[in-house]
Amino acid sequence: MAQKIRKIGVLTSGGDSPGMNAAVRAVVRTCAYHKIDCVGVYRGYEGLIDGDFEPMDARSVRDIINRGGTMLKSARSDRFRTPEGRKIAFDNLKENNIDGLVVIGGDGTFTGGLIFNKEYNFPIMGIPGTIDNDISGTDKTLGYDTALNTAVEAIDKIRDTASSHNRLFFVEVMGRDVGHIALNAGVGAGAEEILIPEENLGLDRLLESLLRSKASGKTSSIVVVAEGDKTGKNVFELKDYVDENLEGYDVRVAVLGHMQRGGSPSCYDRVLASRMGVKAVESLLAGESNYMVGIQHEKMELYPIEKAIKGKTHINKELVRVSEIMTT
Numbered sequence: 191m192a193q194k195i196r197k198i199g200v201l202t203s204g205g206d207s208p209g210m211n212a213a214v215r216a217v218v219r220t221c222a223y224h225k226i227d228c229v230g231v232y233r234g235y236e237g238l239i240d241g242d243f244e245p246m247d248a249r250s251v252r253d254i255i256n257r258g259g260t261m262l263k264s265a266r267s268d269r270f271r272t273p274e275g276r277k278i279a280f281d282n283l284k285e286n287n288i289d290g291l292v293v294i295g296g297d298g299t300f301t302g303g304l305i306f307n308k309e310y311n312f313p314i315m316g317i318p319g320t321i322d323n324d325i326s327g328t329d330k331t332l333g334y335d336t337a338l339n340t341a342v343e344a345i346d347k348i349r350d351t352a353s354s355h356n357r358l359f360f361v362e363v364m365g366r367d368v369g370h371i372a373l374n375a376g377v378g379a380g381a382e383e384i385l386i387p388e389e390n391l392g393l394d395r396l397l398e399s400l401l402r403s404k405a406s407g408k409t410s411s412i413v414v415v416a417e418g419d420k421t422g423k424n425v426f427e428l429k430d431y432v433d434e435n436l437e438g439y440d441v442r443v444a445v446l447g448h449m450q451r452g453g454s455p456s457c458y459d460r461v462l463a464s465r466m467g468v469k470a471v472e473s474l475l476a477g478e479s480n481y482m483v484g485i486q487h488e489k490m491e492l493y494p495i496e497k498a499i500k501g502k503t504h505i506n507k508e509l510v511r512v513s514e515i516m517t518t
Contacts, residue, residue: 193289193313194289195226195289195290195313195474195475196226196227196287196289197226197227197228197229197286197287197288197289197290198217198221198226198227198228198229198288198289198290198291198292198471198474199228199229199230199231199238199243199283199286199288199290199291199292200214200217200218200228200229200230200231200246200262200291200292200293200294201230201231201232201234201235201237201238201262201291201292201293201294202214202234202260202262202263202264202294202295202319203234203235203264203265203266203267203293203294203295203298203299203302204234204264204266204295204296204297204298204299204319204320205264205295205296205320205321205451206258206259206260206264206319206451207319207320207321207331207332207333207334207336207337207451208258208321208332208333208336208337208451208452208453208454208455208456208459209319209332209333209336209455209459209460209462209463210259210260210262210294210319210332210333210463211251211254211255211257211258211259211260211261211455211463212254212255212332212455212459212460212463212464212467213294213317213319213332213463213464213466213467214230214251214254214260214261214262214294214467215251215254215255215463215464215467216463216464216465216466216467216468216471217292217467217470217471218230218246218247218248218250218251219248219251219467220467220468220470220471220472221471222247222248224471224472224475226475227245228245228246228247229243229244229245229246229286229288230243230244230245230246230250230261230262231243231262231291232244232262232263233262233263233264233265234262234263234264234265234266234267234295234299235265235267235269235270235275235279235302236265236266236267236269236270237262237263237265238270238279238282238283239267239269239270239275239278239279239282241282241285241286243282243286243288255455255460255464256454256455256460257454258336258451258452258453258454258455259452260294264295266298267302270302271302273309276305276306276309276310279306280306280309280310280312283312289313290312290313290314290315290474290479291303291312291313291314291315292315292316292317292467292470292471292474293314293315293316293317294316294317294319294332295316295318295319295320296318296319296320296322296324296325296331297320297324297325297499299316299319300316300318300325300482300495300498300499301499303316303480303495304480304495304496304499307479307480307495313474313479314479314480314495315470315471315473315474315478315479315481315482315483316470316481316482316483316495316498317332317463317466317467317470317482317483318331318332318466318482318483318484318498319331319332319333320332320333320334321333321334321336321337321364321371321450321451322334322364322365322366322367322368322370322371323368323370323371323503324367324368324370324503325482325484325498325503326493326497326498326500326501326502326503327482327484327486327491327493327494327497327498327501328482328483328484328485328486328493328498329484329485329486329487330458330462330485332455332459332462332463332466333451333455333459334370334371334459335456335458335459335462336453336454336455336456336458336459337364337371337450337451338371338374338375338378339456340446340449340450340452340453341363341371341375341379341446341450342375342378342379344361344444344446344449345361345375345379345381345412345414346379348361348412348444349379349380349410349412352410352411352412352442353409353410355410355440356409356410356438356439356440357410357439357440357441357442358400358410358411358412358413358432358436358439358440358441358442359410359411359412359413359441359442359443359444360413360415360425360428360429360441360442360443360444361381361412361413361414361415361443361444361445361446362415362416362417362425362443362444362445362446362447363375363414363415363416363417363446363450364416364417364446364447364450364451365386365387365416365417365418366416366417366418367387367418368386368387368388368416368418368503368505369384369385369386369387369388369389369416369418369419369505370503370505371416371450372384372385372386372414372415372416372419373386373416373505373506373509373510373513374509375414376414376513377509377512377513377516379412379414380412380516381412381413381414381517382399382400382403382408382411382412382413382517383396383399383400383403383411383413383414383517384413384414384513384517385413385414385415385416385419385421385428386416386419386505387416387418387419387420388505388510389505389510390419390420390421391421392421393421393422393428393431396413396421396428396431396432397431397432397435397436399517400413400432400436400439401436403517404436404438404439410439411439413428415428425443425445426443429441429442429443462485465485465490466483466485466490469483469490469492470483473492478492480494480495480496481493481494481495482494482495482498484498
């Protein structure tokens with residue numbers, strides 16, 4: 191029989207993403223709604239080990255739904271990778287009478303929660319917070335929609351400069367292993383070419399594409415590049431290659447970097463975070479554990495954390511085809 195949950199802890203871990211604060215707010219207020227205690231854990235798993243806890247109530251999370259980042263802070267924890275560190279974390283949780291834990295983050299966060307659950311049979315529920323949208327078992331992760339909007343807005347502004355000076359811009363967006371941001375932002379911003387890890391265009395094909403654009407009368411171009419794309423060793427190598435092989439363009443590089451993680455979350459991410467937070471708490475109260483809350487076909491679903499970690503997301507092939515037609 192599942193233990194009765196009387197107090198829930200919530201933490202954010204790994205890279206921050208817009209919507210994390212909204213998820214924390216949802217967890218805290220759902221606990222208040224069900225008249226159980228809630229404790230915020232600062233600095234992720236490091237805070238578990240240090241006992242950096244703070245009781246939270248509905249008023250503790252006022253005015254944070256619109257804020258980017260995470261009020262609970264985030265940190266990577268080498269100590270939590272060790273059995274000794276996890277034992278200290280478990281002792282701190284028991285000493286503070288915390289019966290379940292909601293962890294908000296990505297692969298690393300979920301891996302830590304899974305190991306902790308297996309060692310101590312401690313109830314864990316995950317909420318996927320990462321802008322890369324690279325977690326299996328959910329159609330969208332928290333922060334992805336906001337990051338897309340940030341990238342498109344930045345590319346729109348870069349295009350103004352590109353058009354004014356007849357420049358070719360390589361715009362690098364986040365996506366070390368997957369190209370979801372690059373593909374969607376590239377289509378949304380009308381990029382002339384999109385380079386993603388899943389579709390290796392190759393340097394020769396890239397040059398051919400740019401030559402076609404130039405022959406069609408275009409005097410400026412935008413190429414959106416996922417940071418994990420393998421067309422070149424990096425985006426600066428791509429610039430050098432085009433500089434050497436294509437005349438008539440002033441080639442520049444813009445790396446959007448961590449600005450994609452920041453900023454006020456979109457309405458979609460705020461609503462998604464709220465739904466996920468409610469589902470996470472109520473699932474723990476129902477005796478569920480070791481699941482991630484995901485959205486599938488607009489419905490909240492539970493997905494095993496182990497499968498979420500091991501699974502892979504797939505690029506939208508239909509959108510790849512759309513991008514090929516749009517860049518003609």
